[in-house]
């Protein structure tokens with residue numbers, strides 16, 4: 477059905493279907509799984525390593541890749557890392573502002589490309605074409621694969637995107653309006669640096685070129701990520717006067733209670749600034765705690781780092797309420813897994829805020845029973861993205877001590893997501909404001925981990 481539909485809109489595009497590839501089932505994940513040992517037909521199996529590689533690339537060149545998550549008109553498949561080079565992201569956002577675009581692939585890590593190329597070479601997983609790792613435009617953040625590629629052709633072209641291979645790879649668009657740089661060697665370098673950091677007895681050249689030496693290490697690398705993540709911490713920024721007092725009180729939040737592996741949910745938390753220092757984007761961050769700066773399993777590609785979900789959305793003066801918006805993403809799991817992680821506010825280069833800003837996210841992760849829904853093609857009229865990407869589906873606003881006030885949230889959230897899906901199918905991160913459930917608490921709390929079904 478969907479292929480026939482695609483053939484219809486592809487018109488003279490050939491429609492061989494050879495490159496009409498989509499992410500298949502995720503292989504089994506277990507402790508010690510290597511990239512080379514990965515089964516299944518989904519690149520999501522290397523999600524843990526991929527997150528580290530993206531973070532490392534932004535260590536090498538800060539803001540080399542920027543997120544387009546949550547922008548108007550852009551529907552993002554659940555296996556997609558919503559990153560592009562800044563110019564390409566701006567071009568995509570401009571196109572999305574005038575029409576709905578279904579993005580099935582954007583930035584791709586070298587670990588993902590390694591799997592695609594391996595499957596292509598061995599004739600597995602229906603891969604018709606895959607570039608040698610380090611050679612795909614997806615690895616420099618200037619390419620996207622579009623589900624409804626035919627319907628958006630004119631809009632994409634008018635915003636700098638070329639439909640490069642209408643016959644052989646119809647879903648693929650390249651940003652060709654200039655202002656971009658080739659990051660492919662840095663995507664290789666990111667792996668080489670992480671490998672050396674974690675394997676001091678087996679160091680390889682940090683030359684940014686993919687060859688047998690690097691390929692062999694990618695095969696041996698842990699699919700779920702190295703023990704040591706990035707080689708840098710979030711960029712340190714000028715600190716406010718040390719005499720300013722930092723203090724916060726939790727006001728409200730919305731977080732998922734359940735997530736599928738690879739499913740991402742728009743989330744936020746709000747704190748009142750009860751200190752005397754102004755909170756500033758780029759300085760005032762949400763960070764992992766228990767212990768501080770650990771890597772989070774819930775990190776989504778829009779995070780500042782594996783230990784930093786978000787910066788405060790806007791400048792927040794004493795007395796004002798500041799919001800921290802970010803996605804929470806289910807990691808790859810082999811069985812239903814309950815995760816509980818704690819976070820605190822941190823003024824970079826100054827101090828963690830202390831116990832009044834500590835909170836935890838409790839979420840149950842379910843293995844994905846079906847395919848990832850983030851493939852290169854598919855019925856563009858179908859909804860490829862988990863409902864929770866629309867925000868509000870999770871509706872988790874229960875706070876310990878005031879649970880009675882939070883109880884209405886799931887029902888309200890469900891109604892809102894129905895409305896959101898009907899009206900804003902393509903606006904994944906436009907958060908229905910009615911989905912909030914404002915509550916006040918004195919200090920520490922945790923979210924309910926009630927199941928939705």
Ligand SMILES: [Zn+2]
Nearest residue numbers: 619620621648
């Ligand atoms: Zn492509």
